[in-house]
Amino acid sequence: MDLIHSPAVSRRQALRLAATSALAAVVAACRPWTKDPLPVQAPTPTLRGPEPVEGESALERLVAGNARYVANRAQYPGHSTERREQVAEGQHPFAAVLCCSDSRVPPEILFDQGLGDLFVTRVAGNVVDDEMIGSLEYAVEHLGVRLIMVLGHERCGAVRAALEATLAGVEMEGHLEHLVKAIEPAIEEAQLAYGDAWEAVAAANVERQVTALRHSQPILAELVEAGEVEVVGARYDLDSGWVTLLEEPAAEESHS
Numbered sequence: 216m217d218l219i220h221s222p223a224v225s226r227r228q229a230l231r232l233a234a235t236s237a238l239a240a241v242v243a244a245c246r247p248w249t250k251d252p253l254p255v256q257a258p259t260p261t262l263r264g265p266e267p268v269e270g271e272s273a274l275e276r277l278v279a280g281n282a283r284y285v286a287n288r289a290q291y292p293g294h295s296t297e298r299r300e301q302v303a304e305g306q307h308p309f310a311a312v313l314c315c316s317d318s319r320v321p322p323e324i325l326f327d328q329g330l331g332d333l334f335v336t337r338v339a340g341n342v343v344d345d346e347m348i349g350s351l352e353y354a355v356e357h358l359g360v361r362l363i364m365v366l367g368h369e370r371c372g373a374v375r376a377a378l379e380a381t382l383a384g385v386e387m388e389g390h391l392e393h394l395v396k397a398i399e400p401a402i403e404e405a406q407l408a409y410g411d412a413w414e415a416v417a418a419a420n421v422e423r424q425v426t427a428l429r430h431s432q433p434i435l436a437e438l439v440e441a442g443e444v445e446v447v448g449a450r451y452d453l454d455s456g457w458v459t460l461l462e463e464p465a466a467e468e469s470h471s
Contacts, residue, residue, distance in 0.1 A: 293329020
């Protein structure tokens with residue numbers, strides 16, 4: 216969401232973002248999961264039964280769908296009247312995506328998926344709170360989801376607003392201050408790991424949310440520890456359309 220252009224932000228902030236370094240830190244902040252272009256594959260049939268799709272297979276479906284989207288070869292599976300009627304009887308999504316509310320980041324389009332394929336929770340800045348965790352617990356406990364992706368994105372307005380408010384030492388108006396507080400810890404981590412730039416904070420913020428979900432007691436942490444659920448962090452590039460994974464395999468942290 217492009218919160219930075221709201222009147223409240225422009226009135227109360229000194230726009231000190233420029234003093235913190237260039238936005239070129241995106242290269243250091245986000246590492247792609249592959250060096251070579253991904254193959255463009257035909258869509259996997261999306262309608263499935265109640266048996267869970269394992270995390271690795273779910274991730275492969277997302278990867279293949281994103282490759283189709285980037286290559287302008289989207290198949291738009293699961294968009295038919297027949298599909299709508301099928302999923303009206305019940306849902307069996309193969310993956311869950313926690314992402315930003317930004318209008319440019321719709322997961323079903325970015326991953327070329329259809330009705331009933333993805334369990335999506337969205338909030339500005341893709342931050343975790345009790346309601347988000349409860350929603351994802353529902354996805355894994357009741358819908359059989361085995362993969363959760365936290366999806367950040369390039370030039371996130373919520374992250375920039377939080378960065379500017381923190382650097383200027385001002386409070387945002389209304390409930391936006393809660394959003395700033397949720398993203399604030401990522402600013403310190405980004406300074407330590409990458410240098411304090413817009414994209415570095417966005418990457419650190421995704422990693423923080425991934426860690427929070429992996430350690431969320433009692434449900435998600437136990438499932439991650441048992442290897443039944445994978446949680447991954449990723450970044451969407453607004454310019455290229457590619458989604459890239461941030462470092463750290465899904466369950467590695469819990470088994471170390």
